[in-house]
Amino acid sequence: MPKSAERVQPANASSPSRRDVMAGGGAFLAAMAGLSLLAGQARAAGTTRPHILYIMADDLGFADVGFNGSDIRTPHLDNLATGGAKLHQFYTQCMCTPTRAALMTGRYPLRYGLQTGVIPSGGSYGLATDEFLLPQALQQAGYATALVGKWHLGHADQKYWPRQRGFDTFYGPLVGEIDHFKHEAHGVTDWYRDNKLVEEEGYDTELFGAEAVRMIGGHDPDKPLFLYLAFTAPHTPFQAPKRFLDMYTDIEDPSRRTYAAMITAMDEQIGKVVKALETRGMREKTLIVFHSDNGGTRSKMFAGESAVSGDLPASNAPYREGKGTLYEGGTRVVGLANWPGQIPPAEVDAALHVVDMLPTLAKLAGADLSASKTLDGQDIWPTLASGSTIRTELVYNIEPTQGAVRHGQWKLLWQAVLPPKIELFDLDADPGETRDVSRNHPEKVAELQARVVELAQAMAPPLFYGSALKLTLSSPLSTPNAALYEMGLESD
Numbered sequence: 001m002p003k004s005a006e007r008v009q010p011a012n013a014s015s016p017s018r019r020d021v022m023a024g025g026g027a028f029l030a031a032m033a034g035l036s037l038l039a040g041q042a043r044a045a046g047t048t049r050p051h052i053l054y055i056m057a058d059d060l061g062f063a064d065v066g067f068n069g070s071d072i073r074t075p076h077l078d079n080l081a082t083g084g085a086k087l088h089q090f091y092t093q094c095m096c097t098p099t100r101a102a103l104m105t106g107r108y109p110l111r112y113g114l115q116t117g118v119i120p121s122g123g124s125y126g127l128a129t130d131e132f133l134l135p136q137a138l139q140q141a142g143y144a145t146a147l148v149g150k151w152h153l154g155h156a157d158q159k160y161w162p163r164q165r166g167f168d169t170f171y172g173p174l175v176g177e178i179d180h181f182k183h184e185a186h187g188v189t190d191w192y193r194d195n196k197l198v199e200e201e202g203y204d205t206e207l208f209g210a211e212a213v214r215m216i217g218g219h220d221p222d223k224p225l226f227l228y229l230a231f232t233a234p235h236t237p238f239q240a241p242k243r244f245l246d247m248y249t250d251i252e253d254p255s256r257r258t259y260a261a262m263i264t265a266m267d268e269q270i271g272k273v274v275k276a277l278e279t280r281g282m283r284e285k286t287l288i289v290f291h292s293d294n295g296g297t298r299s300k301m302f303a304g305e306s307a308v309s310g311d312l313p314a315s316n317a318p319y320r321e322g323k324g325t326l327y328e329g330g331t332r333v334v335g336l337a338n339w340p341g342q343i344p345p346a347e348v349d350a351a352l353h354v355v356d357m358l359p360t361l362a363k364l365a366g367a368d369l370s371a372s373k374t375l376d377g378q379d380i381w382p383t384l385a386s387g388s389t390i391r392t393e394l395v396y397n398i399e400p401t402q403g404a405v406r407h408g409q410w411k412l413l414w415q416a417v418l419p420p421k422i423e424l425f426d427l428d429a430d431p432g433e434t435r436d437v438s439r440n441h442p443e444k445v446a447e448l449q450a451r452v453v454e455l456a457q458a459m460a461p462p463l464f465y466g467s468a469l470k471l472t473l474s475s476p477l478s479t480p481n482a483a484l485y486e487m488g489l490e491s492d
């Protein structure tokens with residue numbers, strides 16, 4: 001981004017920005033320069049192959065962590081954020097499957113048809129098997145690779161499952177919206193250890209934490225580890241153990257109370273996992289990344305199939321709307337990176353996108369990406385380590401019906417279905433996207449529209465559409481049962 005694009009303030013406005021801190025303290029600057037130098041040297045020498053703990057939350061609202069100003073208690077995440085880089089412009093796709101695909105491939109989902117929707121439970125497609133994935137690259141580089149948590153990149157055929165895609169081990173669900181206690185979707189158990197369906201008791205968030213702790217406890221610290229810990233919290237259905245619900249008796253709204261409890265339950269497990277790294281002497285050698293897969297849900301259309309009473313509980317303040325939309329609330333997510341001695345504590349306002357993580361992590365790991373197709377991601381290590389701007393364009397998404405891109409502070413949203421709508425926002429002046437300024441800047445609109453068209457010409461058709469059509473056409477008759485009419489239980 002140009003310099004002017006770095007003015008967006010974090011939700012917690014009392015925190016000093018990186019620029020303020022740098023301007024105010026020579027000692028801090030010197031310390032930070034020293035750390036950056038250290039990081040650069042270690043990298044150049046190839047001696048630092050970090051363990052990577054990559055933690056993803058599911059549908060977490062931007063404002064719903066302590067370090068972004070929430071009353072929801074997240075002390076362990078707050079510690080990681082305070083001791084590392086708070087990433088104020090971490091962008092993802094606006095839904096589960098596309099973000100996870102972008103992380104795995106380093107490529108925008110529009111390249112391989114996963115840009116629309118999520119893989120539905122009845123869908124038979126998955127992330128294309130000719131894509132080269134992050135765990136494959138790290139595995140080839142000598143890393144132990146583990147997925148603990150949600151996959152959601154294909155379930156109907158085993159060729160799409162994590163063990164077949166570069167993970168040495170897998171523990172968790174394959175689809176997107178499981179019951180947190182029963183581990184099932186649509187009445188079907190969705191809980192696996194490696195390629196085997198297993199039945200287990202327990203709250204999924206706590207099972208994920210315990211599995212990660214167990215795995216770290218048995219891991220040889222000399223072998224680099226890539227642990228992808230993909231929580232299902234705080235996605236619907238809103239469910240939490242009583243112990244956490246009891247922490248929030250002050251919240252009257254039942255959905256918000258349970259949502260808060262789910263986040264604190266996740267935070268507790270993250271604390272235990274970090275502690276396990278310390279116990280094994282691995283903490284100083286571990287890069288921890290944390291972010292949500294998309295913004296919190298602000299529309300019931302994107303809340304999933306679970307019944308939600310009352311208002312939706314997530315907050316993406318100060319950003320507009322949420323999950324499933326291309327506004328900032330759907331795509332600019334809670335994010336942090338922490339690596340003691342390598343990433344200095346900082347407020348980072350430079351933008352990055354989840355596609356950047358593959359090239360960045362691969363470089364740190366010394367992994368070979370020559371088997372990858374053309375990457376959309378860039379190595380943004382300088383952004384993590386020193387806050388510098390690497391990424392100058394963001395592609396929010398490109399679909400047959402809509403697209404959005406950002407150059408510098410200018411963001412274009414283009415809804416192409418009838419009636420069409422074009423909006424241009426100046427995110428420097430208006431991060432909340434309250435004022436469409438497209439009429440004032442026709443040349444900028446034309447430039448960004450041309451970019452959207454260029455990307456659209458290169459996109460693969462969304463697999464979701466074909467699947468949805470097939471599912472609709474093959475559904476059983478929905479004619480109501482005549483007996484129900486007779487009993488007066490079905491109205492016409």
Ligand SMILES: [Ca+2]
Pocket residue numbers: 058059095096235293294
């Ligand atoms: Ca999600």
